[in-house]
Every structure is written in structure tokens, then in C-alpha cells.
Amino acid sequence: MEILTVLKDTPIPTLLVAGGLVFLILAIVSQAGGKFKVASKRQNISIVIGIVLLLFGVVLYLIPTMKPDSQKNNIPTITGVAMREDIENGELVIRQEINFFDKDGNTNYVEWELVNLSDPSQRQYIQIKNGEVNALLEEQINGTYTIGAWNCRGHVYVATLDVYLLDKSGGRSEPYRYTIECK
Numbered sequence: 001m002e003i004l005t006v007l008k009d010t011p012i013p014t015l016l017v018a019g020g021l022v023f024l025i026l027a028i029v030s031q032a033g034g035k036f037k038v039a040s041k042r043q044n045i046s047i048v049i050g051i052v053l054l055l056f057g058v059v060l061y062l063i064p065t066m067k068p069d070s071q072k073n074n075i076p077t078i079t080g081v082a083m084r085e086d087i088e089n090g091e092l093v094i095r096q097e098i099n100f101f102d103k104d105g106n107t108n109y110v111e112w113e114l115v116n117l118s119d120p121s122q123r124q125y126i127q128i129k130n131g132e133v134n135a136l137l138e139e140q141i142n143g144t145y146t147i148g149a150w151n152c153r154g155h156v157y158v159a160t161l162d163v164y165l166l167d168k169s170g171g172r173s174e175p176y177r178y179t180i181e182c183k
Helices: 002-009 012-028 040-066 120-125 137-142
Strands: 077-088 091-101 107-117 144-151 157-167 176-182
Touching: 012 040, 077 157, 077 176, 091 137, 091 157, 091 176, 107 120, 107 144, 137 144, 144 157
Parallel strands: none
Antiparallel strands: 077 091, 091 144, 107 157, 157 176
């Protein structure tokens, strides 16, 4: 009974690796203490089963470490940015729909960072205003968006931006990079 308790509490990747090693040992050792003998045909099968179990165990062990940080720590995850052009007071304004989800539903702030500008002389005309995210908890859990506006102010340039979402727990999303073309 104690063995069953130990097995029940052992992680599946560990069990798969241990099982794979047992099958590989059976494939290598044709006789074990004179108690049993493994036929050569079964040794080949044991090698295949051992390698498959070993690989599955290692892959299952590595999968949690391969998740993005935003999925491991329940920080906001930006899934995309959709843009549309509007004209306001004769000037091009680019609306940015920042699509995201947050498993905790506590995203409350959006901030932008200017990464590159095709014409550095235009920097003086650019005003970046970070702001609040007003999406409800349930909307954030299921996936929602927040809106940003970029006023080109009649100038011609291409701006590359990183957008981040922050939450009440101090979490910060991975940056999402995109480009705005003012024409």
C-alpha cells in the first residue's frame, strides 16, 4: 500500500522517465539474476518503448518552462493591435485597439514606449499619453481591448511603438511591438 501512495504522489514525467529507464535496462540486460530471460525480439521492443517513455517524460517535464512569462505569472497578455484611421479636425488620427486578456482581471493601466522614429526631427511633435484601462474583470478574463489614439498632427513619419499593460498586482505584460504610419 505504501508503494501505491508513493506512486500516486509522484509526478507523471518522473514516472515516465523511470519506466523508460526500466525498459532500456531490460533491453540491455538479457538475463537478470537467472530469474528471467528476455528474448532478443522483446529486447528490441523494450528499446523502442524505453526511448518513447523517456522522451515523453522529458518533454512533459519541460513544457511548463516553455510557457510565456505572462501565462506563468498571470500577468496581462497582449494578443494583438488592430488599427484604423480617422480624420479629426483635418488631421489623421490612428486608433489602436489593444487586444488582451488577463486571467486575474486586474489590468488597470496601459503605457506606450517610442522605439523608433523614421524622422527624428518629428520627435518634438509627438506626445505619448499613457492611461487607464477601464475593462471589467469578466471582460479581461475572457479577452477584451482598450483603445489608444495617435494624432499625426499633419506630419509624415513612421513610428515603432511598444505597448505594455500593467495590473494592480504590479505585473507588466510582455511588450507588443507595432508600427504606425503617419502620411
